[in-house]
Amino acid sequence: MAEKTVEKKKRLTSGSEITNLAKQTCLGMLADLEKARRPVLEATKCSLDNSFYNPKVGYLTPGDKKVRSELNVSSVQKMSRSVFFMEILLRNIEVGAVNTKRELYYMAKGMCKKDALYKPLDFEDQAESDEIVDFIGEMLEVYREDLNCYANDRGGQTYSQYLIVEETLPNGEKATIDLSMLGTSPFQPKNRPQNLKLRAKKKIEFCMVVESEGTANTLVANGFTKRYNNIVIGSGGVPSNAVRSWCKLIQKELDVPMFFFGDLDAYTIQNIYRTLKAGSAASLIRNSDYSAPDIHFLGVLPEDIKKYDLNDYPVKEKDVGEARSLKKAADALKNDPFFADKKNKKLADILRWLVKEKRRCEQQAYFSVDPRDPTMIEKILVEKIRKGNYV
């Protein structure tokens, strides 16, 4: 097994810490204005050109680049909107209320409608209010969830006979969920992993993150979680914040080997798997909690095509989506620090192979190996884990 990544120091996330930081920022602005100096709001630049891959921690970290907003007649609107939204978010933190970005947009619109003073701030569409919420998060270096702004909990359906989740509810009460008691229903992880504690009834051998939620469900229905002491998670395409933080929590609290089972194509490697393993450029300040650096790519591996005689296909270059994925993969090989690092050389080699050969193989292709045996796919996966046949 590869060496484990090292945990970074804990970040500030408590409500009072965030409120205090926001107040300090506003006091700085006030002091500048009193002296007729232009206040400057500064946020970490969250983009690939400010991303660095740190092999010690195993995820993408931000560089020194900042997005600066200095007060002038053009930016006074954005600054006013930032202060306006900061007030709403701080109030939410104070009373423990939560909202989605869409709800915040309508709340802002409501305030602008009711109070003539705020009318000039009015937001044309949600993109405008989202930009301000994101800017505040990046400026204070906190997650949107820390600001009580939650995304829809998409993906991450989790199955296990041995996992127990303990959740601290907003009122301080505890809820205990034994996943083996849920019948055929999965457990749906939440966006705020710090409220969850995990324990295992028995030593868990491995955790398997499956790209297709349908295939994850098939594995479970055919008895995979009964025959092995494992956790099976359906990622549902590009992993959401909830899935990423959930995988990180499992890695941190249970210390079990974690594998990703997905398609062999440029999109899966460059987008889905890289985001799960090392985070994304858009969430640079959150990657420490939103990535599972110790996860391994179990397959489909290029050599599996020959070994298991799997059906693969040429990439349809006329298909806009597939052609874009290939181009993005070629760009990633040149510019993405994750693939440039020698620690991820084998993954970069697979991506290079995909760009060169222009072929793809879906994870469901394993079902072609012995269509009469419903457990064949799990046999292959377990064999690959046992033989160390992963990246």
Added chain:
Amino acid sequence: MTSKITSSSTAEYFSKNLQQVGFSSGTKAVLTTLKEAVDNSLDACEDAEILPEIHIEIEKVAAGSQKNMDQIRVKVVDNGPGLSAEDVPHVYGEYLASSKFGRGRCSRGQQGIGISAATTWAQITNAHGARVITKTAKMKQAFKCEIEVDIKKNVGILKEKSNINWDRDHGVSCEFIFDGRMQLNGDAGILTYLQGTSLVNPHLKLVYKINDEEPVTLERVSDELIQIPEPVAPHPHTMKLGEFLAHGTLFGKATLATFLKTGFSRVNEATFTDLAKLGLKKAWLKEPVSSLSQTEMKAVFAAIQEAKLMAPSTRSVLSIGEDALSKSIRRLGEVDFFSVLSRKPTICDAKPVAVEVAIARLKNSKNEADDPVEVLRFANRVPLQFDKGACAILKSIESINWKSYGLNQPKRSIPTGPYVIAVSVVSPFIKFKNASKETIDASDELVAELRLALMQAGQRLARFVNKEKREFDLEKKRSHIEQFGPILIEGIGRITGAPRSRLDKASEGLLKILGRDEAAAEDALAHATTKQKEMVKKLDQYDEDEFEKSEDDDSDADA
């Protein structure tokens, strides 16, 4: 079994292939008929040095003979020199009977196909050809008749001939009743055509009446007669082999040297030395053209294509001119501001060509801010209204970054907004992509020339747009200070809990900061206003003789 090989007349060919010459749909039939009649009138007036006045009537008279077609009447009356009774059947009833073919002038019509095709279409769909009244100054009475095309023989047949008294000294009236569909607006609209024709013909007085609407008069904005440059002999590099051989047959017993020197421009004694170096036998130059075999003529053609010749003269190219365009553009509607640009004639693909551009922002445009601008294309002063996709003009417009001139533009597309961009290409040898002459071939050299013209016009336009933008900026900045200042200060106050005294002081500071920005915006507006005034002054100077020189300097500087 062997099939009998038959030959068909030119008229027979075109009558079966009218779609190739602009009669592929009802809408096109109306526009092509109108266009061909107006082109003939304008060309005739210009040849006779008469300021044109054209009256047009278009109306739907009944249901058409075909499904989904209406019966349309188009009548065009001009004050031109008139046609003699003998010429009428040639002009309206005979294909390829042109007085303009291959003479190297920038006339609208060239081949003598269009108006005969209109007669054929009327004849096929309504069983009547063209109804013509004509009178020359010499004729005592006007000659009235109906002409049909004898499809088998390609000759015009006169019917219902009579002499009548007419209320004008000279001119032609032609009327067609045929199957078609009337479309008024949009790319293929009749009004778009009339608007375009009035733009590039500032000396034209146009009166038009559509259906039962009141007649509309567009007065001429220039009393200057269009001076059509004399044609020059063709340049060898503009010819194809077949044309070269056909041209040769006109010289018969003249020597090859005489043929080359008098039949072409830019060929002289020095050229013959070059030709000898390129392997042409010197003896051939003294031989009569008719005695040279086709193989020998092919060798002559190949050698002269290799020879270095001076570029063709640009004297034969006609320009509308910036002064005329700047007056004419106001006939498009109420104009906020505009920019015109007339490039000096130049050589593209070995052919002389003149490109002119007019851009205007209309006050009452139907265009919304995100609608594509209206593009008016012209070739030899004739509006092009179909098949714009592959046209050199459209490709050039799309390839320019209009954002730098203050216009909005989606990626790789034409800009948007209430603007009209009119582009005119004039050349004795325009290369079209099809026989209906709707699409100018997008050669690299022509596109480069078009781009230069558009960019220079864009730079001039930017001075107006910039001033407006600066005014808007200043206004926006002023309102920002008033609107957002209190929100910002009060918001900070609530989050920090700072006392009122601190907030008042911060308000003062904020006003100081934003006031500095406002002063800077005022300076920028003053600068833009000066630039715009300079531009307006230049436009006002168009009538002055000195203008041409000063503007040349300006366009060099802009480029």
